[in-house]
Every structure is written in structure tokens, then in C-alpha cells.
Amino acid sequence: MADGHWSRRHVLAVSFQATLAAAAAPALARTIRGEMPWTPGQVDAPYPFDGARFLTPDERRCVSAMVERLIPSDARGPGAREAGVIDFIDNQLAGFYGRGERWYMQGPFGPSTPEQGYQFEEPPAGFYRRGIAALDAACRERHGGRVFAALDAATQDAVLAAMEKGAFDLPSGVPAKAFFSLVRENAIEGFFCDPLYGGNRDMVGWRLVGFPGARYDYRPYLNHNGQRITLEPVGLKGGPTWNPR
Amino acid sequence: MRALLLATAALAALSTAGLAQTTTYSQVERGRYIAATGNCQGCHTVPGEAPYSGGRPMPTPFGTIHAPNITFAERSGIGRWTKDDFWQAVHRGIGRDGQRLYPAFPYPHFTKMPRADVDAVYDYLAALPRVEKESPPNSLPFPLSWRRLMAGWNLLFFTPGVYQPDPARSPEWNRGAYLVDGPGHCGACHTDKNLVGADRQSRHLQGGELDNWAAPDIRAGRNGGISHWSDAEIVEYLKSGRNAHTAAVSTMAEVISYSTQLMTEADLSAMAVYLRSLDSPARSAASPPAEAVMTAGRDIYADNCSACHKADGTGVPRFFGPLAGSNKVRDPNPTTVIRILLEGARSVPTNARPTPLSMPSYAWKLTDAQIAAVASYVRASWGNAAPEVSESTVRSLRQTLKEAEAH
Numbered sequence: 001m002a003d004g005h006w007s008r009r010h011v012l013a014v015s016f017q018a019t020l021a022a023a024a025a026p027a028l029a030r031t032i033r034g035e036m037p038w039t040p041g042q043v044d045a046p047y048p049f050d051g052a053r054f055l056t057p058d059e060r061r062c063v064s065a066m067v068e069r070l071i072p073s074d075a076r077g078p079g080a081r082e083a084g085v086i087d088f089i090d091n092q093l094a095g096f097y098g099r100g101e102r103w104y105m106q107g108p109f110g111p112s113t114p115e116q117g118y119q120f121e122e123p124p125a126g127f128y129r130r131g132i133a134a135l136d137a138a139c140r141e142r143h144g145g146r147v148f149a150a151l152d153a154a155t156q157d158a159v160l161a162a163m164e165k166g167a168f169d170l171p172s173g174v175p176a177k178a179f180f181s182l183v184r185e186n187a188i189e190g191f192f193c194d195p196l197y198g199g200n201r202d203m204v205g206w207r208l209v210g211f212p213g214a215r216y217d218y219r220p221y222l223n224h225n226g227q228r229i230t231l232e233p234v235g236l237k238g239g240p241t242w243n244p245r
Numbered sequence: 246m247r248a249l250l251l252a253t254a255a256l257a258a259l260s261t262a263g264l265a266q267t268t269t270y271s272q273v274e275r276g277r278y279i280a281a282t283g284n285c286q287g288c289h290t291v292p293g294e295a296p297y298s299g300g301r302p303m304p305t306p307f308g309t310i311h312a313p314n315i316t317f318a319e320r321s322g323i324g325r326w327t328k329d330d331f332w333q334a335v336h337r338g339i340g341r342d343g344q345r346l347y348p349a350f351p352y353p354h355f356t357k358m359p360r361a362d363v364d365a366v367y368d369y370l371a372a373l374p375r376v377e378k379e380s381p382p383n384s385l386p387f388p389l390s391w392r393r394l395m396a397g398w399n400l401l402f403f404t405p406g407v408y409q410p411d412p413a414r415s416p417e418w419n420r421g422a423y424l425v426d427g428p429g430h431c432g433a434c435h436t437d438k439n440l441v442g443a444d445r446q447s448r449h450l451q452g453g454e455l456d457n458w459a460a461p462d463i464r465a466g467r468n469g470g471i472s473h474w475s476d477a478e479i480v481e482y483l484k485s486g487r488n489a490h491t492a493a494v495s496t497m498a499e500v501i502s503y504s505t506q507l508m509t510e511a512d513l514s515a516m517a518v519y520l521r522s523l524d525s526p527a528r529s530a531a532s533p534p535a536e537a538v539m540t541a542g543r544d545i546y547a548d549n550c551s552a553c554h555k556a557d558g559t560g561v562p563r564f565f566g567p568l569a570g571s572n573k574v575r576d577p578n579p580t581t582v583i584r585i586l587l588e589g590a591r592s593v594p595t596n597a598r599p600t601p602l603s604m605p606s607y608a609w610k611l612t613d614a615q616i617a618a619v620a621s622y623v624r625a626s627w628g629n630a631a632p633e634v635s636e637s638t639v640r641s642l643r644q645t646l647k648e649a650e651a652h
Contacts, residue, residue, distance in 0.1 A: 215548055238611075
């Protein structure tokens with residue numbers, strides 16, 4: 001090989017490895033000929049909220065406190081608490097999202113750009129667990145032994161603002177800014193998701209912004225001549241008007 | 246010794262070949278067409294397996310019957326049958342060994358076929374590849390498993406006899422009547438059955454129920470289910486699987502793919518002429534559902550259905566089935582409407598319209614009460630006046646389908 005020639009042994013070794021690789025490749029692709037297959041009753045239904053939890057009660061309190069400061073209940077309407085954002089996040093962490101099952105989770109790990117998305121070695125559930133522990137440890141140290149959830153609202157806001165700016169160091173090398181933005185992102189998802197997933201309870205998020213929900217057809221409203229259209233929001237599993245009572 | 250064996254084998258091969266030698270290409274092709282008019286392939290083939298090799302389960306109210314292998318395979322097929330044997334089966338419902346066939350094999354209809362046509366089907370089947378494949382045993386409970394019982398059934402409900410043209414009618418009408426009631430055996434699904442599974446002649450082609458599908462009234466005369474279809478639209482439906490009023494799904498989709506789309510326009514027109522001559526009794530309009538049901542149904546419809554079927558139920562003809570005036574929707578029997586909501590449906594891909602469209606299943610998304618409400622709504626809107634659908638009807642069909650799937 002050193003002189004640039006392939007030895008017989010080398011060729012054999014390479015082709016053997018190639019065969020192994022081909023055999024090990026999972027059969028994700030398949031060829032469909034003629035008509036598209038169709039099976040009665042087959043459906044790509046969403047994975048609805050199933051009540052499963054990942055977080056411990058203490059961890060839940062911490063994340064609840066975070067999301068309730070991010071989307072507070074105030075004069076403008078219900079917030080993360082009423083929307084059940086913590087139920088959404090906890091259920092997601094207990095499912096395939098928490099396990100990072102649908103992501104590429106191999107190396108290399110390390111510094112990345114925001115465009116590259118989630119780049120941590122551990123899947124979101126593990127990252128939450130480590131982040132919460134670090135946040136509570138940091139709060140105990142700086143705020144007289146009190147965990148994040150036990151702080152008053154103003155102090156919680158200050159901690160979150162500092163995390164967002166990257167001006168709040170967490171122990172065990174947890175990147176505070178990244179942890180903050182993950183929780184923030186999940187809080188928004190939990191506030192505006194379809195109610196099917198456990199968050200956006202009673203469609204409070206949609207009502208706040210006037211989103212009419214998962215409707216298929218807006219043709220009846222095309223000629224509204226600029227008039228305001230108020231429609232009750234509709235989720236994937238419908239709304240109260242779907243039930244004949 | 247070896248030479249002798251070889252010679253015997255060669256002779257044996259020659260004698261089988263001898264049968265085939267008498268059949269010409271045109272005779273085989275004639276048989277192919279006649280077999281298509283009878284949709285033989287539909288029942289005698291497990292989808293995806295060798296044509297006519299049998300084994301397909303036919304669920305009946307009495308138990309499951311498996312269509313036999315009718316390739317000319319020696320052991321598991323009908324390779325040892327003579328033309329007379331085949332005629333006895335098709336014309337009289339009697340198998341080669343003398344035992345009675347079950348009328349899941351529609352010999353009460355096929356008996357109308359003339360001998361020459363039955364012989365042509367025989368020659369066609371003889372020309373097909375022979376596939377040795379045993380059909381699973383039937384699961385009929387005693388005493389139905391006792392085939393002799395069918396002799397009594399035949400005595401009561403079966404009149405053997407080749408179709409006799411009605412001289413008062415046009416040749417086209419007679420051809421249509423022969424195709425519809427003979428090889429086409431439309432009544433096997435579209436005619437209501439009595440307690441022992443025989444056609445109720447008084448309700449000929451006025452709708453039936455089979456295997457958890459409602460087959461609607463297909464008469465095109467006064468008050469008939471398809472009286473609003475033109476002759477050309479009937480032909481278009483049978484040829485392409487779609488027309489301005491509907492799209493074929495499920496069992497009818499099979500009938501169209503294996504049978505009617507392969508038939509000549511002249512034959513399909515003749516069927517339309519015959520169906521046009523059949524009137525149905527007037528339907529009484531059902532009382533409309535309660536306001537609460539209609540309101541819920543309207544909202545469910547707006548949020549789930551209207552994007553394709555349109556707010557006024559007119560759909561997009563030949564793409565998304567119109568619901569206003571639909572024969573399936575207006576059927577007094579709501580089974581098909583409920584089942585399509587539960588399972589979804591796919592319009593049949595045909596040679597004329599090869600791209601099927603499918604409707605998704607709503608079983609995961611709508612409760613029994615919601616399916617009942619939206620079904621009741623479409624059955625009572627836009628001029629439709631079919632009876633309301635109850636929640637318990639939906640619940641029991643959902644359960645039945647779940648059990649059928651588990652089998």
C-alpha cells in the first residue's frame with residue numbers, strides 16, 4: 001500500500017468491510033412500484049399527551065417556576081400555568097423528544113452555531129436533569145439555600161435574564177444560556193401547541209393571539225371585505241362545538 | 246425400462262396438451278372476456294398472489310368460505326375437470342365429486358350463462374399457468390358444513406336455466422339484463438338476502454349488506470338509487486371508477502378493476518339500459534335529526550370535511566366525491582358512510598384514471614357520537630333525507646371492524 005499499489009489482501013479486506021457495512025445498514029428505504037399502497041384505517045396519527053412523566057416533583061417545580069415567569073398569567077390573560085405548559089414539557093421529556101430519538105445524536109460534539117440546533121451529547125431529558133440540578137445548586141449558593149422555585153418573582157426574573165444574557169454561570173459546566181433557550185423554546189411550544197399534546201389547555205394560547213386553530217378550509221371567509229372574523233379555535237381533536245349536547 | 250417410463254410420461258404430457266390443442270387463441274380470448282364479465286378473479290385470487298389460485302376468504306353471515314384454486318393444477322386446482330364437470334359446477338352448483346357447492350359461488354346467477362360461454366371460460370382457465378396451492382378449509386358450523394343441505398336450499402331458492410331473452414325488449418336491454426343478473430351477479434351484493442342467504446327477489450338490486458358494507462340500490466328507473474345518473478355516467482363509472490356523482494371504493498373498486506373496466510362500451514351501455522328500466526319504490530323522507538346533532542355535525546363537517554367535499558357538499562366531481570345526492574350517503578343503511586369515516590377510503594385506480602385519491606381515517610380523531618353527528622348531518626343536508634345515525638350503531642360497527650381486523 002505504501003507504494004500506492006493495492007495488495008490483494010487489501011482489496012479483500014476493504015470489500016469485506018463494505019459488505020459488512022451494506023449488510024448492517026437498516027432497511028429504511030423501500031421501492032414502491034405501480035400504485036401507491038393503501039390500507040383501510042391506516043393513519044399517521046399524532047402522539048397525544050399520555051400522562052407519562054420524566055421529571056421528579058422537585059424538578060417539575062423548578063421548570064414550572066421557570067415557564068411561569070417566561071409566560072406569566074397577567075392582565076392580558078392566562079399564562080403558562082393555566083395552559084399546562086409543564087405537563088406538555090414533562091410528557092415530551094418522557095417521550096421520543098426527551099430521548100432525542102429522531103435526531104442525529106452521534107459526535108462530533110462541541111462549539112456550534114445557533115443554526116446547527118441542538119448539539120449536546122445528552123438528549124433533552126438528560127440535559128434538563130443536569131440543567132435543573134445546576135440551576136438549583138447555583139441558586140442555593142447565591143440566595144441563602146433557596147432553590148429557584150422558592151425565590152420571589154423578581155429574583156427569578158433576574159436569574160432568568162442573567163441566564164439569557166449568558167451572565168449567569170452554572171456549576172458542572174452546564175451552559176446557562178443554552179439551557180435557558182431550550183426551556184424558553186419548549187415553553188412557547190407548550191403554550192401554542194395543539195391541545196392534543198397536553199399544553200395550550202382550553203386553547204388559551206390560541207385565544208390570546210386570535211389563532212383560529214387547525215381548520216382545513218377558509219374559503220367560506222374569503223369575501224369578508226375586511227370585516228373582523230371571530231372564529232372559535234379548533235384543535236386536531238376538535239373543540240366544544242363538536243359534541244352534540 | 247427407463248425408456249418405457251419416459252415414453253409413458255411423454256404420452257401423459259401429450260394427452261394433457263391434447264386438451265389445450267383444441268382451443269384457439271380467439272377461444273381463449275373470448276373466455277378471458279367472459280371471465281371478466283363474471284369477475285371470477287376477484288374472489289378466486291388472494292390479492293398479490295397468482296391469479297385464480299384461490300384461497301381468498303369470503304366472510305359470510307354463516308362462516309368463512311375460501312374460494313378454491315381454479316387454475317388447472319392437477320391436485321389442488323381443477324386440472325382433472327372435464328368441460329362437463331365445469332358446466333355442472335357453473336350451471337347447477339355441483340362440484341366434480343358430486344358434492345353441492347355453496348352459493349357464495351354465485352351459481353344462482355351463473356346458471357344464466359350459455360354452455361358455449363362457460364366452455365370458453367374453461368378454455369381460458371386451462372390456458373393459465375397452473376399453480377398448486379391448497380385453499381384453507383372452510384369454517385362453517387354444523388349443520389352448514391354438511392353440503393347435502395344445499396340440495397334443500399337449491400330446491401327452495403335455485404332455478405337452473407340459461408337466460409331466456411324477453412322478445413318484448415330490445416336486444417340491448419336483453420344483453421344488459423343477461424350481464425347484470427347473469428355473469429355480473431350484481432345482485433350478490435346489491436340485493437337483500439333472506440335468513441338463509443338467498444336473494445329476496447322482491448328487492449332485486451334495491452340494496453343489500455355484505456361483509457360490513459352497505460351495497461346501495463343500483464336501479465336507475467324511477468326512485469332508483471342512481472336514477473339521477475345518465476346512461477353515459479353509468480358507463481363512465483363502470484369504465485373508469487368515477488363519474489360526476491361518485492367514486493368507487495372497497496368491493497365495488499375490485500369489481501371495476503377486475504371486471505367492468507375491461508368490458509366493452511357496448512356491454513356497459515346495455516347494462517345501463519337494463520338498470521334504467523328498473524323502478525324502485527318511493528323512499529319516505531326521514532325526520533330530520535335533532536338540532537343539537539345538526540349543529541355539532543355542521544361544525545365537525547366544516548372543520549374536517551369541507552376542504553375537500555366543500556361547504557355545500559358538492560365536492561369536486563371525479564376527485565372528491567360529492568355528498569349532496571350521493572347514493573352511498575342517501576342509502577337507508579348507513580353502514581358504508583360510517584365505515585368510510587372510520588377507515589377512510591380510496592377511489593379505485595383504473596386504466597382510465599390511474600391516480601387514486603384517498604380519504605383519511607377519522608377513527609382516531611372522532612368519537613362515536615361525533616361520527617354519528619357528522620354522518621347524520623351529511624345524510625340530512627343539501628337535499629339528502631336519510632335516517633339519522635345513532636351513536637350505538639357507530640360503536641358496534643367500530644367494534645365489529647376491530648374484531649374483523651384482529652382475525
